[in-house]
Amino acid sequence: MPTPIDQIRDAAIRIAEQASAVPMSYFRAAFEVDAKADESPVTIADRETEAFIRKALAEAFPDHGILGEEYGISGSLDGETWIVDPIDGTRSFITGYPLFGMLMGFLDGGTPKLGLVRMPALNETFIGIPGQGATLNGTPIQTRKTTDLGEASIYINEPDGIRRSHPELFERIWNVGGTRRAAYDCYPHALVASGQIDICVDFGLQPYDYLPLIGLIEAAGGIMTDWDGNRLDMKSEGHVIAAATPELHAAMLPHLQR
Known part of the structure; x- marks a missing residue:
């Protein structure tokens, strides 16, 4: 049976907010910056944040697949799958700019069922479930109506x-x-x-x-x-x-x- 979407939503919010403590413990502090094969930067904060999220997801949903930026694929991506970017904006993070984010998505059979953007330095959590609406820190949000x-x-x-x-x-x-x-x-x-x-x-x-x-x-x-x-x-x-x-x-x- 599919995992209830309310359970997915509550876990995503909880895990993202708890995981925020990891990058914030390094933000504007001294740490080493490594370069990946594509020359993009990566830090201990990226790796530890993803490890925290993956562990929490595996404990809550052991049958779900996970695709993360730092540690690749765990399990199958054919069914219920989590997509994780632990620090989206590593260049912002390493230069002390607060607009780095944390991304978590939930897909089922390749179809997006939930999307989350967590901004640790701003203490903002955006989350949406198609068909059920979106919120920012629990307050409903929606796109503008501009057509021109x-x-x-x-x-x-x-x-x-x-x-x-x-x-x-x-x-x-x-x-x-x-x-x-x-x-x-x-x-x-x-x-x-x-x-x-x-x-x-x-x-x-x-x-x-x-x-x-x-x-x-x-x-x-x-x-x-x-x-x-x-x-x-x-x-x-x-x-x-x-x-x-x-x-x-x-x-x-x-x-x-x-």
């Missing part, structure tokens, strides 16, 4: 990567909308879900970066796909857009064509 792209507030994540790889595309998207900001990591997606901004364009993500966000965005009333408008899964390219309304999503997609 010219009025939209747009955050463009990983702007340096987009500009290097797709300079013409970058110029296009930097000239649409009413307000634009360059940004990084998961918090702009949480701002879409909570109705603070309208669109977040992101680039070069891995499954553990985007899969936990889908449930939150959809639960809040938004839409999240790749740049071609396709649903996201384990094999997606990782260039994504989160939009507050279907109208904004449809209006933004032509600007993202390469």
Whole structure:
């Protein structure tokens, strides 16, 4: 039998909030920074945070699969599966910038059933269950109702990567909308879900970066796909857009064509 979603939600909130103590014990303190094979940074805080989350999930749901950034796959990913990014925004974390997050997603048969963004330094927990709504620290949230792209507030994540790889595309998207900001990591997606901004364009993500966000965005009333408008899964390219309304999503997609 499927695990009751209320049980999943309560465990996700509890584990994420308890796990927050791990990165906060290292935040703005002295520690070594290592480089992965792709030259991205990783710290003891990343590893210890994921280890804490994995242990808690294994104790609560021993039959569930887990995919995490630091320790890979445990169990099968075909059924009930957790996706974990222990510190989304390690560069922010190691430079003392408080907008690093913790991501947890729950999928069943590849379909997102829950998405959570925990911001340890801000003490904020965003969580959503598609069909049941989304909350921020227990208070209901929803996406904005903006439909006119010219009025939209747009955050463009990983702007340096987009500009290097797709300079013409970058110029296009930097000239649409009413307000634009360059940004990084998961918090702009949480701002879409909570109705603070309208669109977040992101680039070069891995499954553990985007899969936990889908449930939150959809639960809040938004839409999240790749740049071609396709649903996201384990094999997606990782260039994504989160939009507050279907109208904004449809209006933004032509600007993202390469």
